[in-house]
Amino acid sequence: MLSLIVKRILDIFQTAGEMLFLFLRTLYYFKEAPRNFPSIFRQMSEVGIGTLPITILMALFIGMVLALQTGSALALYGTQEVIGSIVGLSMVKELGPVMTSLLVAGRVGSAMAAEVGAMQIYEEIDALKTLEIDPVRYLAMPRLIACLVAVPALVVFAIIVGVAGGGMVSHVNMKINVPINVYYEKLVQSLDYLEILKGLLKATVFGGIIAHVGCYVGFKTTGGARGIGESTTRSVVLSFLLIFVANYFLTRLML
Amino acid sequence: MMNFRQNGKEGLLGRIKHGFGTSLFGHDQDCSANYEASHGVGVRLEKINKSFSGNHVLKDISLDIAPGETFSIIGPSGTGKSVLLKHIVRLVQPDSGRIFIDGHDIYDEPDKGENRGYRYSMVFQSSALFNSLTVGENVGLWLREKRICNETRIREIIAEKLELVNLRGKEDFRTSELSGGMKKRVAIARSLAMNPDLILYDEPTAELDPVTSDELARVILDLKAKVNLTTVIVTHDLNFALYLSDRMAMMNGDGIVEVGTPAQIKASQNPAVRGFIYTTTKGIKGEE
Numbered sequence: 217m218l219s220l221i222v223k224r225i226l227d228i229f230q231t232a233g234e235m236l237f238l239f240l241r242t243l244y245y246f247k248e249a250p251r252n253f254p255s256i257f258r259q260m261s262e263v264g265i266g267t268l269p270i271t272i273l274m275a276l277f278i279g280m281v282l283a284l285q286t287g288s289a290l291a292l293y294g295t296q297e298v299i300g301s302i303v304g305l306s307m308v309k310e311l312g313p314v315m316t317s318l319l320v321a322g323r324v325g326s327a328m329a330a331e332v333g334a335m336q337i338y339e340e341i342d343a344l345k346t347l348e349i350d351p352v353r354y355l356a357m358p359r360l361i362a363c364l365v366a367v368p369a370l371v372v373f374a375i376i377v378g379v380a381g382g383g384m385v386s387h388v389n390m391k392i393n394v395p396i397n398v399y400y401e402k403l404v405q406s407l408d409y410l411e412i413l414k415g416l417l418k419a420t421v422f423g424g425i426i427a428h429v430g431c432y433v434g435f436k437t438t439g440g441a442r443g444i445g446e447s448t449t450r451s452v453v454l455s456f457l458l459i460f461v462a463n464y465f466l467t468r469l470m471l
Numbered sequence: 472m473m474n475f476r477q478n479g480k481e482g483l484l485g486r487i488k489h490g491f492g493t494s495l496f497g498h499d500q501d502c503s504a505n506y507e508a509s510h511g512v513g514v515r516l517e518k519i520n521k522s523f524s525g526n527h528v529l530k531d532i533s534l535d536i537a538p539g540e541t542f543s544i545i546g547p548s549g550t551g552k553s554v555l556l557k558h559i560v561r562l563v564q565p566d567s568g569r570i571f572i573d574g575h576d577i578y579d580e581p582d583k584g585e586n587r588g589y590r591y592s593m594v595f596q597s598s599a600l601f602n603s604l605t606v607g608e609n610v611g612l613w614l615r616e617k618r619i620c621n622e623t624r625i626r627e628i629i630a631e632k633l634e635l636v637n638l639r640g641k642e643d644f645r646t647s648e649l650s651g652g653m654k655k656r657v658a659i660a661r662s663l664a665m666n667p668d669l670i671l672y673d674e675p676t677a678e679l680d681p682v683t684s685d686e687l688a689r690v691i692l693d694l695k696a697k698v699n700l701t702t703v704i705v706t707h708d709l710n711f712a713l714y715l716s717d718r719m720a721m722m723n724g725d726g727i728v729e730v731g732t733p734a735q736i737k738a739s740q741n742p743a744v745r746g747f748i749y750t751t752t753k754g755i756k757g758e759e
Contacts (some may be wrong), residue, residue, distance in 0.1 A: 343599035
């Protein structure tokens with residue numbers, strides 16, 4: 217039993233060490249980005265454009281539900297005018313970056329793990345090595361850069377749409393009934409550029425986590441089709457976990 | 472006026488598509504000086520041992536393959552033939568023993584990459600083509616990634632290598648549109664694009680029908696006549712190995728049990744070799 221616990225702890229340290237080593241190698245290859253533009257753009261398109269419709273839909277409903285729940289409660293005390301501030305701050309600081317990142321982790325991170333994992337299983341990674349092409353430069357670096365750029369861009373859309381959805385519900389719902397100009401006024405009063413930057417910084421870190429976990433899990437895939445399935449699940453679980461942990465520490469740092 | 476499609480030799484759009492690996496305005500030389508030169512290299516394995524989770528797969532394997540030779544390693548599945556091949560291309564490190572290519576100990580000396588004086592490539596059992604790339608992009612991958620030549624010359628080389636494997640004009644095909652035999656031939660063309668001095672084939676006839684296997688054998692024989700390289704083939708297809716090889720080695724769970732020319736292997740009295748030959752050529756039931 218004790219040896220099992222020790223082995224488990226050692227495994228965690230090994231995984232952390234391997235992830236750090238892979239991350240440093242990926243950063244090292246950032247200097248090679250110019251000649252990998254086609255691959256980086258392809259990945260950006262996959263992460264950004266491919267995820268945009270579902271991000272917009274998600275953000276719209278999150279903003280609407282947030283306004284509905286909070287606005288209804290505030291209306292009991294007659295303070296519903298501040299709903300613009302609440303929706304704006306929630307979307308910029310927490311819901312926009314976190315929910316969008318979870319969506320990208322589920323949609324793109326898992327696909328990255330599956331794709332790189334399949335390449336590992338079907339000897340494509342070995343083929344890259346025999347062609348003297350470092351798989352970290354060819355596969356991990358473009359994905360990391362793409363996520364670092366595309367996830368914050370998606371979050372900008374999520375914030376705009378979420379705030380708009382909240383404003384729409386606040387105005388239309390008879391119980392809340394906050395005019396659009398009042399909603400907008402409170403929103404602008406409570407938000408400043410620094411808050412928006414902090415939200416986008418979080419999104420950048422989460423984007424990095426998603427790409428890095430997807431590639432790491434993909435590279436570690438073994439065991440055929442079943443292994444690819446397990447890697448997909450593992451990448452989603454690990455990304456979610458790291459996003460939540462990073463979110464706490466980033467929030468604490470930015471307070 | 473600058474023509475962006477035909478700027479320089481390959482056009483600015485081509486450079487954007489394949490990344491800015493070369494100068495933007497087409498001042499690159501055709502190919503780097505040592506690309507065209509190719510020479511067969513000798514391979515020597517000395518007492519290679521390898522275990523996986525306590526399973527001793529390779530036991531004191533020693534082999535000597537001469538420059539320019541076509542050498543086949545035959546034997547039943549699970550005897551470590553592919554693992555042995557992966558040692559030669561540095562995908563797996565031995566627990567003990569030494570491997571010399573062109574006189575250099577590949578695990579003792581630091582890998583000099585492109586400057587090591589010889590090039591090797593491997594054709595994988597699964598072909599290992601990149602699905603996201605076209606046939607032409609697969610074949611030209613190494614050339615583009617290593618910035619070996621300018622784009623015009625790369626396209627010429629892709630066409631030349633595809634012609635060598637009888638796939639002329641298939642540059643724009645997706646890999647999903649190819650049959651198993653065509654995939655193998657694209658994988659060979661991709662390896663040949665490196666102008667290798669040593670080429671290794673891992674089970675080249677696996678999953679291929681006899682007719683396609685025969686076509687592949689003729690492609691490899693044609694290459695041997697046209698290109699000066701050392702060829703190492705791992706296969707359990709005895710007829711394929713007998714047809715192609717200058718020399719062969721038979722491997723079983725105990726290691727290398729026999730080395731010789733195809734005629735010597737066929738005439739061998741070693742029980743392991745006889746058993747392998749018998750099981751692959753026993754003919755119709757009741758007529759033995």
